[in-house]
Amino acid sequence: MQLNQAQIQQLYAFTSKHFVEHYDLQTELVDHIANGIEQQLSENSDITFKQALNNEFRKFGVHGFEDVIVKRKRAMSLKYWKIIFGFFKDYFSFPKIIATLSAILFLGLVFWNIPLEIKENFFSGIGALIIVLWLFFMIRNKKQKKETKKRWMLKDQIDNIGNSFNLIHLIFFPIINSNLLGSVLRWQVFYIDVLLAFIIVTVVLISFIILKTIPQKAEELLTKTYPEYKLLQTL
Amino acid sequence: MGNSKLYKGSLNTIILKLLDEQGKMYGYEITQKVKALTQGELQITEGALYPALHKLEAEGLLDVEVAKVDNRLRKYYKLTEAGEKETVNRLAELEEFIRSMQNLVNPNWSIN
Numbered sequence: 001m002q003l004n005q006a007q008i009q010q011l012y013a014f015t016s017k018h019f020v021e022h023y024d025l026q027t028e029l030v031d032h033i034a035n036g037i038e039q040q041l042s043e044n045s046d047i048t049f050k051q052a053l054n055n056e057f058r059k060f061g062v063h064g065f066e067d068v069i070v071k072r073k074r075a076m077s078l079k080y081w082k083i084i085f086g087f088f089k090d091y092f093s094f095p096k097i098i099a100t101l102s103a104i105l106f107l108g109l110v111f112w113n114i115p116l117e118i119k120e121n122f123f124s125g126i127g128a129l130i131i132v133l134w135l136f137f138m139i140r141n142k143k144q145k146k147e148t149k150k151r152w153m154l155k156d157q158i159d160n161i162g163n164s165f166n167l168i169h170l171i172f173f174p175i176i177n178s179n180l181l182g183s184v185l186r187w188q189v190f191y192i193d194v195l196l197a198f199i200i201v202t203v204v205l206i207s208f209i210i211l212k213t214i215p216q217k218a219e220e221l222l223t224k225t226y227p228e229y230k231l232l233q234t235l
Numbered sequence: 236m237g238n239s240k241l242y243k244g245s246l247n248t249i250i251l252k253l254l255d256e257q258g259k260m261y262g263y264e265i266t267q268k269v270k271a272l273t274q275g276e277l278q279i280t281e282g283a284l285y286p287a288l289h290k291l292e293a294e295g296l297l298d299v300e301v302a303k304v305d306n307r308l309r310k311y312y313k314l315t316e317a318g319e320k321e322t323v324n325r326l327a328e329l330e331e332f333i334r335s336m337q338n339l340v341n342p343n344w345s346i347n
Contacts, residue, residue, distance in 0.1 A: 031307050
């Protein structure tokens with residue numbers, strides 16, 4: 001026996017009630033449960049749709065869909081960072097690598113040539129500038145965010161760049177705020193200045209990718225990740 | 236059902252092997268296929284199958300396709316090129332593991 005459209009919609013509502021917020025995961029779970037229900041109904045004609053649904057849900061264990069949701073988010077996060085890394089790699093392959101290396105060398109030379117007294121402040125100044133840029137883009141992206149009826153996990157990840165900001169903050173700012181930076185700068189070694197320049201350029205590039213490149217290519221990335229994203233628009 | 240702990244570590248390899256043989260499959264189909272092949276001895280739980288599929292997808296080993304079937308959308312999984320290579324490696328690892336275990340528990344037995 002095949003489930004009808006109304007019953008499928010009931011299953012969507014059921015997953016939503018059980019904390020599956022994203023349409024991509026809902027769709028997969030709805031199909032799975034629907035298959036299980038159809039199987040039960042074909043084997044036992046006395047069973048009701050509701051009983052069969054409860055039997056299928058029980059198979060997910062005592063925590064219901066929770067485990068699947070948590071792990072799906074983790075997998076999507078991995079995918080998101082792989083996307084970032086994919087764009088980041090571009091800056092280290094020809095022809096962009098010329099500009100990247102030039103920027104690192106230029107910044108390294110600036111560090112090397114400015115007096116020690118202002119060097120640390122200069123470095124912190126760049127850090128502050130990066131924070132301001134993040135805040136600017138975060139506010140702008142939030143304003144431009146289009147609310148859609150259906151939620152997609154990757155889209156949330158792209159929109160929710162605040163999470164990435166925490167990560168950048170964790171990596172980058174302890175370096176700026178620590179005494180370590182001061183002592184390292186006092187070594188007066190050119191390679192250290194180039195290394196610091198490399199760290200700054202890396203943070204700037206990753207910030208640019210998260211704040212500008214990925215949101216700009218969001219539609220393309222969503223279509224590639226979710227074949228149903230485009231399919232829904234043609235149905 | 237058999238000892239699920241013994242099977243757990245091999246779940247990804249089982250999925251990859253099935254997809255290698257079948258081309259493309261959807262989640263429910265995988266659970267039913269495994270159940271049939273092992274005569275009910277191994278039943279993949281829903282709570283384990285989907286996280287495994289999603290992780291393999293995020294790692295770039297699986298690709299997805301969606302089709303409208305009956306009244307709903309169905310998500311199919313298939314191996315990517317990297318997934319095909321990984322399947323060969325993981326099957327070789329699993330066979331090596333089986334061989335080693337056999338040597339430990341029954342030194343006279345041979346997989347061939």
